[in-house]
Amino acid sequence: MRIPVVDNGGQWTHREYRVLRDLGVETGILPNTTPLEDLHADGIVLSGGALSLEGTGDPLGRTASYVDDGSVPILAICLGHQFLARHFGGTVARAEVPEFGRVDLEVDRPDSPLFAGIPARLHVWSNHNDEVVRLPPEFDLVAHSTHCRVQVMAHRTRPIFGVQFHPEVEHTEHGTAIFQNFVGLCRK
Numbered sequence: 001m002r003i004p005v006v007d008n009g010g011q012w013t014h015r016e017y018r019v020l021r022d023l024g025v026e027t028g029i030l031p032n033t034t035p036l037e038d039l040h041a042d043g044i045v046l047s048g049g050a051l052s053l054e055g056t057g058d059p060l061g062r063t064a065s066y067v068d069d070g071s072v073p074i075l076a077i078c079l080g081h082q083f084l085a086r087h088f089g090g091t092v093a094r095a096e097v098p099e100f101g102r103v104d105l106e107v108d109r110p111d112s113p114l115f116a117g118i119p120a121r122l123h124v125w126s127n128h129n130d131e132v133v134r135l136p137p138e139f140d141l142v143a144h145s146t147h148c149r150v151q152v153m154a155h156r157t158r159p160i161f162g163v164q165f166h167p168e169v170e171h172t173e174h175g176t177a178i179f180q181n182f183v184g185l186c187r188k
Contacts, residue, residue: 002026003043003186006034008060008079010048011127015168016077019179020045032061041072043186048078048127048166063087073159073185075114078128081162085153088136097147099126103165105151109142112154114161114181122173124151124165131164159185 003025005016013029020027030039032046044066051060060083067074067087076084082092103126107115124145132150135141142161143152151164161182167175 001042001183001186002040003045003183004039004041005029005045005047006032006039006061006063006066006080008032008047008049008063008083009051010078011050012166012168013047015166016045016047019168019176020183023176023180023183025183032063035062036065036069039066039070041070043073043075043182044070045182046074046076046080046083048080051079067160073182074161075179075182076160076162077166077168078164081153081164082130082132084160084162085132085134085136085139085150088138088155090132090136090139091134092130093133095129095131095148098129099145099147101125101127102171103145103148103151105143105145105165107143107152109140109154112142112152113159113185114142114152114154114163114178116181118174118177118181123171124167124173124175125169125171126165128164132162
């Protein structure tokens with residue numbers, strides 16, 4: 001089982017790598033310019049990053065190719081989540097109330113495989129100025145917080161998930177379980 005972490009410049013990319021490694025997954029951190037065929041992946045984690053997508057056409061390297069031409073599950077975190085939303089026709093904009101630190105997450109779709117066995121309310125760690133303000137047409141809302149309507153989204157027919165918060169950070173409750181659930185999807 002191999003799940004690389006695609007680096008989009010996030011400050012916690014190494015933590016995503018460590019969570020996967022500690023779960024016994026073969027992983028590595030690869031630049032977002034790596035060709036799809038060189039990922040050799042059973043799943044992909046798209047890291048966060050400091051970049052703002054607002055008002056830019058930034059393609060995040062070859063990330064679109066991983067989404068469009070790949071067939072493995074994807075877990076996109078923070079900036080990766082925002083990229084997915086924009087790529088599939090949603091809207092990303094400046095948050096009316098940016099979230100930094102502890103956030104109360106409410107899971108709207110407890111049947112989501114990403115949240116199997118996880119409580120419907122939990123504390124997570126967020127760090128964002130921008131957010132998804134309109135879901136892409138092919139996605140369902142999975143979880144929200146008081147100030148961020150689209151904390152988690154899931155593609156309706158493909159195993160693609162976006163999370164605005166950071167499950168890799170120790171301050172996020174059940175973060176390792178979220179990664180375990182994603183790894184389980186990659187084994188199918």
